[in-house]
Amino acid sequence: MLTIGKLGAKAGVKVPTIRYYEQIELLPEAERSSGNQRLYGQKALERLAFIRHARDLGFTLEAIRDLLSLSDNPDQPCAAADAIAKAQLLEVESRLARLTALKGELERMIVQCAGGRIADCRVIEILGDHSLCATDHRHPRGDETS
């Protein structure tokens, strides 16, 4: 049996985060020791590793909740899990594209900014001027529907 600290260390998740996951019912309520401390077994470790891993891959907690509920009753067609993964893939591809554009932009900024004064430097300009920008801003800020 693992204490919450050991569990966190093994799974790479901070202690308060584990308690938070329990609170939002992503993890079941843990067994308690005689002194009211949480105790975890192998199953809890696996479940937490799953969550950690999925978060790391960019899944939201809601998506993870879905995935976990699938894994809790595995006698169904795989289509649901597949759909979740596909939706995530789309999201990821879009984020990749935007980040790649950003990288180019930043590199350009850094090159053009080589040791001058701000007045001569294009960092501010590049960020202010739409036409110098590689991305297109079709959607208003805050429309990043995940």
Next chain:
Amino acid sequence: MLTIGKLGAKAGVKVPTIRYYEQIELLPEAERSSGNQRLYGQKALERLAFIRHARDLGFTLEAIRDLLSLSDNPDQPCAAADAIAKAQLLEVESRLARLTALKGELERMIVQCAGGRIADCRVIEILGDHSLCATDHRHPRGDETS
């Protein structure tokens, strides 16, 4: 003079977001019409476009605040803006790496999940098992210092 709605449309920023930016003093308090409605000129549009653009490129509002304060007194060496951009570039490169790994993972998941039952499908397994994973999880969840 633009009303808040027109300004938002031109800059690609939602109306409540503009009011929020004013509230946190990223934008100065706007002039008001006789009927107490906010009015904006060209300068405000430029400043908002700058913010929008920078947010789009992944800068935090705090970084943007720094950048704006630089642009507000441009008679300094460019090093500060440069440092901000370089820090952002590092962040972006790391995010890019992780997202690329994720993409591969998801594609693998989708292929392996082709039409089976969940019990036979590896989506859950891939997300649960560390050893099948392309990323390395050095840091505990929540350590993503932006």
Next chain:
DNA sequence: CTTGAAGCTATAGTTACTAGAGACATTAGA
């Protein structure tokens, strides 16, 4: 046996917004 680390609960704070209520302003059409 005592000290210091680790655990407990509960509440509040974070970032960057978004949503809703209820009232006032402005604009376009009949």
Next chain:
DNA sequence: TCTAATGTCTCTAGTAACTATAGCTTCAAG
């Protein structure tokens, strides 16, 4: 000119996914 629709106002509260703090108890090591 009136009216209806749309836009704007303020204020409060909610969101995700945690993080931090306070004040307490429990546990393991020396």
